[in-house]
Amino acid sequence: MSRQKSPPKPIDERLPEIRTTLERAAGMLVCLDFDGTLAPIVEDPDAAAPTQPNREAVAALARTAGVTTAVVSGRALADVRERIDGPTVYAGNHGLELARGGSIAVHPVARKRADRIQRVCSVIETVLESVPNCRVENKRLTGTVHVRTVSKSAEPIVRRVTRDIVDRFGGDDLEISSGKRILEIGPNVPWGKGNAVELIAADEPPRTAVVYVGDDVTDESAFRAVEPDGIGIRVGGDEPSSASCRVESPAEVESALSWFASTGAKLIAHPAPTGAARAEPTRPAGR
Template sequence: MTATESPPRPFDERRSQLRATLEAAAGLVVCLDFDGTLAPIVDDPDTAVPTERNRDAVAALADDPRVTTAIVSGRALRDVRERIDGPSIYAGNHGLELARKGTVAVHPIARKRAAQIDRLCSILETALRSVPNCRVENKRLTGTIHFRSVPAAAEPIARRITREVVDRFGGDALALSTGKRILEIGPNVRWGKGNAVELIAADEPPETAVVYIGDDVTDESAFRAVEPDGTGIRVGGDSPSSASCRVESPAAVASVLSWLGSTGTELVARSGRSRSTCLETQ
């Protein structure tokens, strides 16, 4: 455990700190992971959908002019945009592609190495063909090897094959990272969800409060990007994290989003009115 990582506290225990942050804020940015956050984790990633309460809560936040809402996902940009409507900003492939202000920006190194990702995914499809239920997902800029439905005895073999293939054919250009029952292949660059969140927040006025909610290892860079001035909320258990607080499940995420959409936005609006009054009386 590092100095910046400790077990996050339950959200209800940190609610007063978030209230204080919002009371001093000029605006609110809410950034959300998708799988395991808005949508429960499922064996087949193609069937993942947000819960109805999360879908409604995201739509309400997206409709509020006081809030900027963003989805920041490991899924390909086109994929995640089809799964949740409303937000004005989407980041796909762990921030390597970012849709905002009517344009899509792609990390230049990721674009150059897309052909290598495609080739490596094809090789892995052949190499892992004998592993039951192992799936290779080609997301153009990254690739994901899914082990959730792989028999327990076969998973270590599939992971070893994946690492050997990436070491042999990826070289220094590509890197392998871990997640929940997956391995991710991507360009070997220092870029992740945290960088995307920093770009999103930089477009907002000073003193804007930033909240990030996510559930996986890849969300830790985003937690570090928002903490301690903003609030990171980890979905899951109490293992060490750069997030300051946590909730148990996507069902609990909906409660947090509903609170942000009612009490949270009113606190921000009240802060704005207070500053306006102060300026008028000077």
């Protein structure tokens, strides 16, 4: 059963539960969102890059025995693969594209509706051309309308026009979801990041502990997929979430990943005896 939404606790307060989860595990799968998690949110999406500490932390995790790493992003698969090296698995377009085991799988319905996504993105871009700083990103299988740099007065217009065009040209085949000052346009299929995480986890050995780190509304399905047996970590404030714990920013993500690569991996390899005292030499969020 998935964990009900409630304010996630700071990760330091969840260390005993995290330790218990890892001590019971035979391996670890760490799945990571990109924007707002490994990379700070920036006004220009093309300028997004993981922080150097996060880049190094992901590389360290990828080298750790018993640990599999994956990036699960709303960006197109080719885009996110260029931005971060090291993970074994990549999922793009909210899981509609999945690169694993040397092959790439694309959701069949998303593939069929790609032309419609491109047409809708083109129409929106034309209609909103006069709105300063409004950007429409065509990711082939999905599209994103960015309103982060749009004026407050123009934002309702952008949202209304986008919805009207998707309704007119997409019908029941396309849907809109909201994120952090973005509108996501995608195929109307029951598929998201959580489904991708479940597919990735199915390739892992039994008793693998699954960790998911993300910051946005689209990450909630992944939190639901891993909780309560795994570990969901929300990046940001204490708004209700299906994640059980949180860190405040991408800067704190590095501390958490470093903890999983060192202390966490050792707990899997050498679980502490029941009732034994447990030292806390390193804390994941550096608080």
